Amino acid sequence: MADNKPKKPHAIVIPYPLQGHVIPTVNLALKLASQGFTITFINSESIHHQTSKAQAKTGVELFAKVRESGLDIRYTTVSDGLPVGFDRSLNHDQFMASLLHVFSAHIEEVVAQIVASGEDVHCLIADTFFVWPSKIAKKFGLVYVSFWTEPALVFTLYYHLDLLRLNGHFAREDCRKDTIDYIPGVKGIEQKDTTSYIQETDTTSICHQIIFSCFNDAKNADFVLCNTVQELEPETISALQAKIPYYAIGPIFPNDFSKTVVATSLWSESQCTQWLDKKPHGSVLYVSFGSYAHVTKTDLAQIANGLSLSKVSFVMVLRPDVVSSDDTEPLPVGFQEEVADRAIIVPWCRQKEVLAHPAIGGFLTHCGWNSILESIWCQVPFLCFPLYTDQFTNRKLVVDDWKIGINLTNRKVITKEEVSDNINRLMCGESRDEFRNRIKEVKKILENAVSPTGSSEKNKVQFIKDLKAKIEKIAQAKCSKCNGHA
Numbered sequence: 001m002a003d004n005k006p007k008k009p010h011a012i013v014i015p016y017p018l019q020g021h022v023i024p025t026v027n028l029a030l031k032l033a034s035q036g037f038t039i040t041f042i043n044s045e046s047i048h049h050q051t052s053k054a055q056a057k058t059g060v061e062l063f064a065k066v067r068e069s070g071l072d073i074r075y076t077t078v079s080d081g082l083p084v085g086f087d088r089s090l091n092h093d094q095f096m097a098s099l100l101h102v103f104s105a106h107i108e109e110v111v112a113q114i115v116a117s118g119e120d121v122h123c124l125i126a127d128t129f130f131v132w133p134s135k136i137a138k139k140f141g142l143v144y145v146s147f148w149t150e151p152a153l154v155f156t157l158y159y160h161l162d163l164l165r166l167n168g169h170f171a172r173e174d175c176r177k178d179t180i181d182y183i184p185g186v187k188g189i190e191q192k193d194t195t196s197y198i199q200e201t202d203t204t205s206i207c208h209q210i211i212f213s214c215f216n217d218a219k220n221a222d223f224v225l226c227n228t229v230q231e232l233e234p235e236t237i238s239a240l241q242a243k244i245p246y247y248a249i250g251p252i253f254p255n256d257f258s259k260t261v262v263a264t265s266l267w268s269e270s271q272c273t274q275w276l277d278k279k280p281h282g283s284v285l286y287v288s289f290g291s292y293a294h295v296t297k298t299d300l301a302q303i304a305n306g307l308s309l310s311k312v313s314f315v316m317v318l319r320p321d322v323v324s325s326d327d328t329e330p331l332p333v334g335f336q337e338e339v340a341d342r343a344i345i346v347p348w349c350r351q352k353e354v355l356a357h358p359a360i361g362g363f364l365t366h367c368g369w370n371s372i373l374e375s376i377w378c379q380v381p382f383l384c385f386p387l388y389t390d391q392f393t394n395r396k397l398v399v400d401d402w403k404i405g406i407n408l409t410n411r412k413v414i415t416k417e418e419v420s421d422n423i424n425r426l427m428c429g430e431s432r433d434e435f436r437n438r439i440k441e442v443k444k445i446l447e448n449a450v451s452p453t454g455s456s457e458k459n460k461v462q463f464i465k466d467l468k469a470k471i472e473k474i475a476q477a478k479c480s481k482c483n484g485h486a
């Protein structure tokens with residue numbers, strides 16, 4: 001009798017082509033490869049091109065080095081439907097429309113080629129935001145594993161959009177503004193703390209179409225992996241587990257930040273360590289708005305003037321497109337000269353290295369989920385300035401639930417005075433010590449979760465066991481079908 005037991009699971013892994021999704025997906029691929037998986041990582045040509053350019057190397061692919069160390073990670077690229085050099089930041093809707101309508105055709109072609117080559121492929125691991133994985137997985141007889149790179153709270157809000165709609169908290173002009181208290185596993189959440197897409201009244205945008213469609217697709221996933229920690233969101237995760245096989249396996253990054261071997265940055269990284277080495281412990285504020293969100297020029301001016309007023313030293317990441325890629329000089333005139341003796345402003349940095357530096361004492365952040373996990377890991381408390389998508393919900397977790405940070409502003413309009421006051425609240429005095437003590441406790445939760453007996457480690461082991469059982473079941477079904485036909 002033929003041995004249909006897969007010796008080694010082979011997973012096709014596909015990241016959403018955005019920086020904040022590529023980073024955790026690469027880490028997931030590494031984690032699974034080190035557990036004996038064969039991985040075929042399919043990157044978009046555009047991300048491939050940008051990461052290569054950032055390292056000033058062409059022709060080198062992401063995993064070349066780790067492959068030398070024995071991990072079985074193969075790599076290929078695929079078009080997202082747009083020319084490689086197309087400005088996706090400036091043309092966000094067109095980019096998203098291409099991901100919604102065109103990307104799957106290219107993916108399907110590559111998956112078909114891999115399968116046709118005779119490779120024994122077993123599962124498709126793809127970002128939850130894709131609208132097509134369950135269909136492609138089904139077509140090629142693969143197990144579909146959906147990978148969610150944001151907190152479980154955000155997942156469950158999208159998962160229950162129908163409930164939000166039914167109760168009048170979503171998709172109407174006169175949305176209810178009272179507390180949302182009927183989502184399973186969520187005690188109560190205000191509408192202002194849901195994601196930007198849930199708060200918007202016009203729900204006809206491309207991103208809304210993506211969200212509606214991808215969560216319909218995710219309901220067909222065989223397994224969902226989430227880059228969070230069970231103990232951080234226990235009720236939400238338990239409620240989800242009652243509906244779908246949901247595994248919290250975060251934080252997904254390597255425990256030791258200095259051991260990052262795969263270069264994933266889309267922009268070249270400026271060195272900040274030497275400058276930070278000269279600063280006292282905990283004295284420097286790190287300021288970054290992540291890889292994709294835009295800040296208005298007016299808000300940026302108030303933040304810059306607030307930083308100037310606060311007298312605190314800072315490292316500021318100012319992406320070339322932070323306001324817009326057609327506004328390359330977004331800072332107020334004279335600001336850089338004013339703060340030159342206590343600040344460095346760079347287009348992009350090695351964020352994990354900066355956060356891990358002892359001189360860093362606070363993080364003015366847009367509240368991207370990777371940034372939050374990385375900063376907790378380094379015990380750096382937050383000054384929160386959410387801009388869009390999940391960042392409003394992430395802010396609620398950080399400020400209201402875990403109490404490891406404060407809001408940059410509590411008003412509709414940001415002023416430099418409030419910015420400066422809050423920077424000092426975070427960085428100086430008694431309040432500073434309170435945040436630092438509390439974040440130590442939250443860090444411990446993360447650390448325990450990834451220890452050999454911790455929840456994320458156990459969930460990962462359980463996921464691999466369940467996945468292998470599913471793969472075997474499919475193989476046996478195929479085998480008995482063949483035998484039946486013989």
Ligand code: UDP
Pocket residue numbers: 019020021023265288289290291292293317347348349350351352367368369370371372374
């Ligand atoms: N990042 C970085 N250098 C920078 C700014 C950001 O390496 O100068 C990384 C950061 O460490 C994080 C990712 O980019 O892993 C941003 O992801 P996040 O979820 O925080 O925000 P997004 O960019 O998705 O909005």
